[in-house]
Amino acid sequence: MTDAWEVDPAYENYIGRWSRLVAPRFLRWLAADPGGAWCDVGCGTGALAHTVLRTADPARVVGVEPSASFAAAARAGADDLRFDVRPGTAESLPAEDGEFDRVVSGLVLNFVPDPAEGLAEMRRVTRAGGTVAGYVWDYAEGMQLIRAFWDAARELDEAAAKLDESVRFPLCRPRPLHDLLSTAGFTGVAVHPLDVPTVFADFDDYWRPFLGGQGPAPGYCTSLSDGSRTELRDLLDARLRRDETGRIALTARAWAFRGTVSR
Template sequence: MTHQQVPTNDRWGEAGPYELYVGRWSRRVATEFTRWLAARPGADWADIGCGTAALTHAILSHCNPRSIHAIDKSAGFVGFASANIADARARFSVADALALPMETASCDAAVSGLVLNFVAQPATMVAEMARITRPYGQVAAYVWDYAGGMQMMRRFWDAAIAVCGPAEVPDEASRFPVCAPQPLRSLWVDAGLTQVEVRAIDIPTRFSSFDDYWQPFLGRQGAAPTWLAGLAPHEQDAIRDLLQRELPTQPDGSIHLQAAAWAIKGLRVG
């Protein structure tokens, strides 16, 4: 089976806007994800596409690792992560997820958070993660459920389609078909991994106000903010106004949504 992604012009690399957009929610998923993995203490880990180190931090906090080698293609993310994690067990490198600078069978667990759908060749990334993992080690990842469960983004894209029309909107649900249980399972099985399990991880995403929801979309980091920045001001305003009318706003002005991610894990046995 071929697992290719449509090339994108999404911008990634500025840590501050990314944290406001999805980093703060990724941290909550990462905590549940690492608990689900139930890795043994003292393991060597690789965090592929570490971003601002949400998953690296969760591994340090909950898994008692011996070491973590975290990599990301963005020097900005790597700089932010290394500056904010003062732990001798963790080291950070700028590298490509499709050509990992790690020796074969050099870690006990290779993991990734919110990255797999953004690489051009997901199967190559999973194969690389399997390559660097020792026999009976874990290969695992999580991605957002763009089709419906990640409500913050789903609401945005629905409003964008209503304003601009479906032909003009690069909806992540259609761009990233890999972000669903069966495509994920196929990737892991095709990579020769066994005991493959897929599960949903749901977290609340509560925004203190409409501005708390909307401002991260103006940060030009990620698929939706990058696309939004290319629209005319009147189109941006129309999307904002529609969202402000339709989001479920509480009497105190807060907005309570849910975010769902799909998580997958499997063992390398060969």
């Protein structure tokens, strides 16, 4: 099963809305000086790039995105002459050596087939003394909306275990991230937790995004037979706690990382 990342409204309902909460926290932690050229690798629908434009006072921001529909959504979401989107991937960035002061990525690095190659390419397009940084979800523990889904799915279907992002992406923990950046030659490497609330109005608000097919868990969900999907839905419905208003209040943790380019 391949991960689908194409339909921007479905992506927004599933992950985009929560990524938009992480982005400002990430930029506050990054504490970058105003100005400078930024590159957002795998910019998607623009959650991080748009936040850079609003809050970091950049000279310009270039988003790099392989999905045409996501790129179009990113452009449409930012009426700003400082912003442009180029087609490309993390392993082959359409940019000159040392073109940017800061290269960032949100929820991307674990999906790059060879993360070390992706970081090497990000380093290539960053000037000496510049910063490469980003964040990934803590799939093993802190990303509760996905953790609850896979815990239930694995109980019902042994085959779900190999699709669980905590199994597929062991990189998304502090030590592996730190080691990867250090091995890639970055200095001043740091990893930091970023927590955001993920509050759902009711169970349908939680469940409906899993029917959109965008990403590993929704892709698995939509591949199930009607009966198996209903069984999974009912198990989650029974397990997730509501408050007195019927809301499901969860949290999502991302691990932010950064390193300095020294050449």
